[in-house]
Amino acid sequence: MNPLLKRLLHLRNTIDFPLRSLLSFSTPYSGRTEDKSTLFNSLCSTRKKSAEAREVGMRTRYSLDALYENSINHEYLQNLTTLEFLEQGITNTSAAPKIKLLDIGSKYFCYAPAIHAFFSVRHPGKPVQLTGIEVDAYRRFIDLHTRYDYAQYYIRTIPAARYIAGDFLKHEGEYDFITWFYPFIFDYAHLVWGLPLNLLKPREMLAHAYSLLAPGGTLLIINQYHQEKAVQAELCAQMLIGPTSQEAIQSSFTDSQVVRYSTVIKKAY
DSSP, X not given: OOHHHHHHHHHHHHHHHHHHHHTOOOOOOOOOOOOGGGTTTTSOHHHHHHHHHHHHHHHHHTTOHHHHHTSOHHHHHHHHHHXXXXXXXXXXXXXXXXXXXXXXXXXXXXXXXHHHHHHHHHSTTSOEEEEEXXXXXXXXXXXXXXXXXXXXXXXXXSTTOEEEESOGGGOOOOEEEEXXXXXXXXXXXXXXXXXXXXXXXXXXXXXXXXXXXXXXXXXXXXEEHHHHHHHHHHHHHHTTOOOSEEEEEOOSSOOOOOXXXXXXEEOOO
């Protein structure tokens, strides 16, 4: 990254980030919906038919009818993709009487229904408690709603779900499963997304995530690109928490050419 651009972005973000927290006023977001008949129009005809059939199966399996009817297309697609990543990355279940879940860097948490539905199906009859945490929760969209506003909408029907606006490194608790989609590994993405460099702490955040796992707990990390996967593996090795697996994962619902990887870390009992 160009050093001058890096300094300029850091300076801008150092000013903008705390301002967003200060101007955190919220107005309830009431949701929007779109016609789902165009959901897979970006795919070729063969893939489109396959995606449509898979979507119907997932909607039935995970009881997504309400989400289908009350979401816009790209947010519904995020839920479908999240379910595919969870199906490929999480193969174990928990013996805990209550399943406690944590999602790190939840943005506006539009995929919260997918996480809750997946673990509810995997643990029938057990209460599932979902927590999302986001350090930049008051980033404001063009409609003037914040990420926090949107998150409250998407968790409104999920029992015992909560969305925390705060620094993950200050969060405490114990969780059976932790998900972490696209953590910032390199400074470029971190800066482009509006965060100052003093918040870029991939090693410290990984260590803290591992410390919050209950005995026997599982941490699922989704990275983009091979370079991020390699650095993620190196961080795990440095901390002696070698991943159980690192695999390339795919989504049948999008035409994205970006290669994504799952890193699964399991904590011993």
